[in-house]
Amino acid sequence: MRHFEFVVDREHAHAVNETFTGLRRMRVVALLAAGLAVAATAALLWSGQAWGYLLAIVCVLAAAIALWVALWTPHRSSIEKLYNDGALVPAVICAAEPSGIVLLALVDIAEPAAAERSWALITRKVRALPGHDPMPGERVPAVAVRTDRAPRQVGERWQLVTAMPIAWGTRDSEVIDQARGTITETEWRLLADNLALAPRVVRTATKRLMLDPQHLPPDLR
Template sequence: MRTFDFPVDRAHARSVNETLGDVRRLRISSIVFAVLLAGGAAWLFVLDHAWSYILCAVLAVAALMSLWVSVWAPRKVGSIDELYASSALVPAMVSETRPRGATILALIDIAKPETTVPHYALVVRNVRALPGHTMTEGERVPSVAVLSDRSAKSISETWQMVSPMPIAWGTRDRTVLRTAIEAIDPVEWKLLRKNLSVSETVRQAENDQLLIDPHDLPEELLQKRAD
């Protein structure tokens, strides 16, 4: 797996990294929901009826589960330093632009480490900002692939949840961005640019990803996985 080591600007990441923002919003909403459920459970307990005790117990359990999510989510994702250090460096490009953001299209091998055969997919992500980049179609946006499963019991050969996280969300240094672009094989950039036109199709696909037929892959990418 190709990784890219660079000093993460944590203050910058906290302000612009949308992956961290998603986790924060999930955590806050889980806490708010837990408080509301706990309040409902307390009210039902005060009613002092047999049926209200049953509902009270149900709401109390739901409140605990919601509170658990608020603790589990940040640990599941890990720190921003860990994410960038342990995730594969992948190519992404601005594929669509909007008045308040853009869509980036990434080329990611979504096969799990124990799988010998590559499963390259086109993956999209809507973004609000890309510091250090221009919001123009074809702009190269080096990223890392954040990969996970919805369930620990998954036996699939591929990751269920895949999302590109731009290097630009972790540093202000444009030299780092240029170095990351150069660290990605030109073959990958060429293949990605060739597929920019299918961005909308990928957005409409399940999990915002579309598998590439192995016969459409350059020989170099197949050899890399075999190595």
């Protein structure tokens, strides 16, 4: 797994990093859900009805799950942790629309201990991409971030992975250029050759399309 270390500009990241914003929003929703579940539990117990006690147990379980998510999110939403733990991956702009920019990224979704790599194309639509020219074909170095909430992967592959641009963590164009240069030309070329597949990836439920290992360059097999 290839990592790229740099000093994260926290002020910049808090302002533009959409991955961080999404995780923070999830924590707020989880806290609200926990509060509602606790209130419902109290009301059901107060009713004194037998069926109310059964529903109260369900509400307690729901509150426990919501609280777990709320406590888990701050650990996962550390900006430095997201960048440090994520593998450096290539992404390119495949479409620039009025509503946002669509990125196509090449990601190995196999867990580190897996015997074989599992390369996939993934897409992500973002609102803004500072530090980059919003033109199709623009090379955007990013890190792969796991977004599923399961305690571990299913089988040997991560189920939900997204790409988080390096440009969301720094204003320094030299850092972005260094990250871009760290990624092999083979990977950039593979993405460029598969830009036409982006609409197909977007139409999938998981925004992911597995690549046939037999069609990969030798150094990626």
